[in-house]
Amino acid sequence: EAQVTQNPRYLITVTGKKLTVTCSQNMNHEYMSWYRQDPGLGLRQIYYSMNVEVTDKGDVPEGYKVSRKEKRNFPLILESPSPNQTSLYFCASALQGAGELFFGEGSRLTVL
Amino acid sequence: QQQVKQSPQSLIVQKGGISIINCAYENTAFDYFPWYQQFPGKGPALLIAIRPDVSEKKEGRFTISFNKSAKQFSLHIMDSQPGDSATYFCAATPDGGTSYGKLTFGQGTILTVHP
Numbered sequence: 139e140a141q142v143t144q145n146p147r148y149l150i151t152v153t154g155k156k157l158t159v160t161c162s163q164n165m166n167h168e169y170m171s172w173y174r175q176d177p178g179l180g181l182r183q184i185y186y187s188m189n190v191e192v193t194d195k196g197d198v199p200e201g202y203k204v205s206r207k208e209k210r211n212f213p214l215i216l217e218s219p220s221p222n223q224t225s226l227y228f229c230a231s232a233l234q235g236a237g238e239l240f241f242g243e244g245s246r247l248t249v250l
Numbered sequence: 251q252q253q254v255k256q257s258p259q260s261l262i263v264q265k266g267g268i269s270i271i272n273c274a275y276e277n278t279a280f281d282y283f284p285w286y287q288q289f290p291g292k293g294p295a296l297l298i299a300i301r302p303d304v305s306e307k308k309e310g311r312f313t314i315s316f317n318k319s320a321k322q323f324s325l326h327i328m329d330s331q332p333g334d335s336a337t338y339f340c341a342a343t344p345d346g347g348t349s350y351g352k353l354t355f356g357q358g359t360i361l362t363v364h365p
Contacts, residue, residue, distance in 0.1 A: 142293070171353075178259065180339060181294070181355040196352060228293050238284070239353065241293030
């Protein structure tokens with residue numbers, strides 16, 4: 139089954155404790171991206187990657203890091219989480235172009 | 251800076267009614283406009299999309315209307331059903347959707363269809 143898999147789905151952590159949200163897709167997509175969803179703000183892009191070893195900032199990259207060492211994986215790293223990073227995070231991939239995205243089921247992160 | 255503005259924020263419709271969600275954009279480079287549907291606990295999924303060379307696109311009960319001069323586009327859901335209850339996002343991107351870059355989303359509309 140074609141899918142984008144994110145882990146963990148739910149996480150509660152404390153300020154400053156480094157965490158990684160993993161994302162993996164099995165569709166051989168070149169393009170991958172991370173979004174955060176907040177009420178009233180919609181989906182905002184954090185980082186995106188056009189291919190292995192190629193990443194670029196989205197609209198809200200502050201406080202986040204990403205890496206793309208393999209085509210299928212695109213982890214999101216929060217080096218020192220803060221409460222304003224409490225959000226619902228989505229990983230997405232696309233075969234070509236950012237228009238037709240396939241989304242994971244989301245990771246709800248709470249930073250205390 | 252919100253480049254795609256979506257309204258209303260929430261919408262309640264009776265079963266069988268028409269649901270209308272509106273979006274406006276500022277960036278004239280946008281030329282691919284998808285709509286995504288998100289059910290609770292799930293990720294968004296592509297519903298329907300339009301390019302500005304047509305003024306309307308219909309897929310089943312879902313229709314996108316596009317007004318290039320006004321820089322506005324809207325989603326119409328005919329004969330709305332309780333199963334249509336979801337959050338809807340409009341979005342826009344340049345280069346016909348082939349751009350390996352930014353897809354800008356609207357703020358989202360929570361649609362509730364009462365039986």
